[in-house]
Amino acid sequence: MTTIESLNRCDAAGFADTLRGIYEHSPWIAERAAARRPFVSLAALKLALQDIVDAAAPDELLALLRAHPELAGKAAIAGQLTPESRGEQTSSGLDRCSPDEYARLQELNAQYNERFGFPFILAVKGPTGCGLTRPAIIDTFARRLQNQPADELAEALRQVHRIAEIRLNGLLGAEPALGALVMDWAEQLGAISDDATGLTCAYMTPAHQRTAARIADWMRGAGMRVHIDAVGNVVGRYAAATAGAPVLITGSHYDTVRDGGKYDGRLGILLPIALVRALHGRGERLPYELEVVAFSEEEGVRFRSTFLGSSALAGSFDPALLDALDADGVSLRAALEAAGHDPAAIPAIARERASLLGFVEVHIEQGPVLLERGLPLGVVSAIAGSSRYLVELTGAAGHAGTTPMHLRRDAAAAAAEIVLLVERRCSGHGALVGTVGQLEVPGGSVNVIPGACRLSLDIRAGDDALRLAAVDEILAGVKTICTRRGIDHRLWKLLEADAAPCAPRLMDALGESIERAGLPRFDLPSGAGHDAMRMAQLTDVAMLFVRCGNGGISHNRLETMSADDAEIAAQVLLDFLHTVK
Numbered sequence: 001m002t003t004i005e006s007l008n009r010c011d012a013a014g015f016a017d018t019l020r021g022i023y024e025h026s027p028w029i030a031e032r033a034a035a036r037r038p039f040v041s042l043a044a045l046k047l048a049l050q051d052i053v054d055a056a057a058p059d060e061l062l063a064l065l066r067a068h069p070e071l072a073g074k075a076a077i078a079g080q081l082t083p084e085s086r087g088e089q090t091s092s093g094l095d096r097c098s099p100d101e102y103a104r105l106q107e108l109n110a111q112y113n114e115r116f117g118f119p120f121i122l123a124v125k126g127p128t129g130c131g132l133t134r135p136a137i138i139d140t141f142a143r144r145l146q147n148q149p150a151d152e153l154a155e156a157l158r159q160v161h162r163i164a165e166i167r168l169n170g171l172l173g174a175e176p177a178l179g180a181l182v183m184d185w186a187e188q189l190g191a192i193s194d195d196a197t198g199l200t201c202a203y204m205t206p207a208h209q210r211t212a213a214r215i216a217d218w219m220r221g222a223g224m225r226v227h228i229d230a231v232g233n234v235v236g237r238y239a240a241a242t243a244g245a246p247v248l249i250t251g252s253h254y255d256t257v258r259d260g261g262k263y264d265g266r267l268g269i270l271l272p273i274a275l276v277r278a279l280h281g282r283g284e285r286l287p288y289e290l291e292v293v294a295f296s297e298e299e300g301v302r303f304r305s306t307f308l309g310s311s312a313l314a315g316s317f318d319p320a321l322l323d324a325l326d327a328d329g330v331s332l333r334a335a336l337e338a339a340g341h342d343p344a345a346i347p348a349i350a351r352e353r354a355s356l357l358g359f360v361e362v363h364i365e366q367g368p369v370l371l372e373r374g375l376p377l378g379v380v381s382a383i384a385g386s387s388r389y390l391v392e393l394t395g396a397a398g399h400a401g402t403t404p405m406h407l408r409r410d411a412a413a414a415a416a417e418i419v420l421l422v423e424r425r426c427s428g429h430g431a432l433v434g435t436v437g438q439l440e441v442p443g444g445s446v447n448v449i450p451g452a453c454r455l456s457l458d459i460r461a462g463d464d465a466l467r468l469a470a471v472d473e474i475l476a477g478v479k480t481i482c483t484r485r486g487i488d489h490r491l492w493k494l495l496e497a498d499a500a501p502c503a504p505r506l507m508d509a510l511g512e513s514i515e516r517a518g519l520p521r522f523d524l525p526s527g528a529g530h531d532a533m534r535m536a537q538l539t540d541v542a543m544l545f546v547r548c549g550n551g552g553i554s555h556n557r558l559e560t561m562s563a564d565d566a567e568i569a570a571q572v573l574l575d576f577l578h579t580v581k
């Protein structure tokens with residue numbers, strides 16, 4: 001049987017020969033990887049193979065892509081596929097297409113080849129390794145046909161690596177069992193929704209309460225003591241080896257945005273439950289109480305008040321929020337009471353700082369950084385702080401035909417300069433990002449010079465000084481632009497939130513666990529808010545980011561990740577739990 005040890009031990013020719021089928025008709029990849037031995041883990045081997053492809057010449061990459069057969073294409077029909085490809089295409093039922101599906105695939109194959117110059121490549125075994133359905137394959141095919149060529153080239157190569165990953169798992173008999181369990185649970189929770197189509201799990205709705213009950217069941221089954229607290233958090237405790245031990249908290253949120261993804265939040269709940277289940281199964285206790293908290297609310301969908309669950313633990317729950325109303329006029333208080341909760345008990349949820357070792361949150365990245373770098377995991381350095389403003393510009397409306405260009409006070413032209421200023425000022429600073437997400441000409445018409453324009457500014461960075469310096473410069477720039485153009489401007493600050501830095505000792509512990517798994521440590525800030533932000537008011541926090549597929553899309557039904565990434569995240573979190581102090 002092939003193992004990492006046997007691959008490390010054999011001669012270079014034997015190594016290349018064993019890995020011959022991993023990359024389609026491209027033995028050079030394994031040949032070059034032989035010199036990089038020894039590999040400490042399967043993850044390290046996968047990464048080395050990927051690095052070799054990344055470093056290859058453009059014509060080698062094109063040859064690698066072109067070595068792949070079309071899906072249900074001529075080679076498949078003529079029985080000319082490699083055994084690996086044949087098995088994969090058969091497992092997803094591509095050999096049993098209906099005449100319509102077959103015709104559609106041929107049409108897509110032709111359009112794709114014409115547009116990109118190589119065949120469409122998709123790991124048809126999918127993110128779980130169990131196989132995509134034919135409709136899912138056809139949808140993905142049609143969607144990727146719309147990609148820009150450079151993006152699609154990168155995506156095709158990622159699919160090549162995913163195919164290689166699944167083939168390597170088969171060769172080495174490596175089953176991502178914990179990852180597969182987490183993916184399966186996420187799928188089950190994803191089916192509990194407020195909507196008939198897509199996944200919506202808003203605070204205290206029937207779907208939300210059913211989701212909580214299901215999570216509580218899994219926690220109990222994993223050997224935890226479980227309760228659902230007054231704000232709807234599902235709290236599972238895995239007892240320490242000794243009484244009176246400190247507490248380490250991990251977890252994330254189970255509510256979702258409208259038509260959201262299955263892994264946002266839930267990954268950080270399900271992964272530790274799967275680990276506790278494994279620990280409990282072998283009778284192993286940790287030197288601290290491990291608390292897994294499924295936070296009831298983070299997204300702010302129903303009451304526009306975010307972080308309800310984690311702020312209750314952190315002791316910063318604002319009781320005034322109980323009077324907030326949803327779109328149907330139901331108050332937060334009434335929603336809680338209808339679900340059987342006692343709002344008066346919320347303050348008692350707050351935890352004692354002294355008993356805590358810290359808080360660690362696993363979360364899907366919700367962005368493309370890890371995906372672009374080809375890394376499954378990253379250590380979050382800080383959760384970005386943000387500054388938000390609304391800017392109102394007032395110029396002079398005038399006739400689009402009769403007013404000469406030099407006599408205009410065009411509010412939209414000033415806004416356009418501001419948009420570009422934000423883009424320019426925030427580019428090239430790594431963790432600094434700036435966005436104008438709202439831009440409107442109120443009551444504008446095609447033949448009128450815009451007399452007014454409204455726009456928003458959203459500036460974020462993991463480093464407060466970096467963000468505030470950018471905000472100062474952008475606001476000064478807005479003033480300069482408006483003065484020069486004879487535009488009046490008014491400014492409203494909507495939000496100013498400081499960054500929540502992660503604790504270096506916990507970041508280092510996560511980083512060391514990642515390195516022990518055979519992967520490089522990579523630190524990145526989180527541009528999105530997370531429960532860890534609120535928990536940082538209470539204790540030291542850290543976050544482990546897991547790679548997001550599909551270009552890094554999140555808050556969307558296309559959000560995806562793989563069972564293998566869930567598996568490596570589980571291994572790393574377990575190592576962290578074993579070593580953290």
Ligand SMILES: [Zn+2]
Nearest residue numbers: 253264265298
């Ligand atoms: Zn989230």
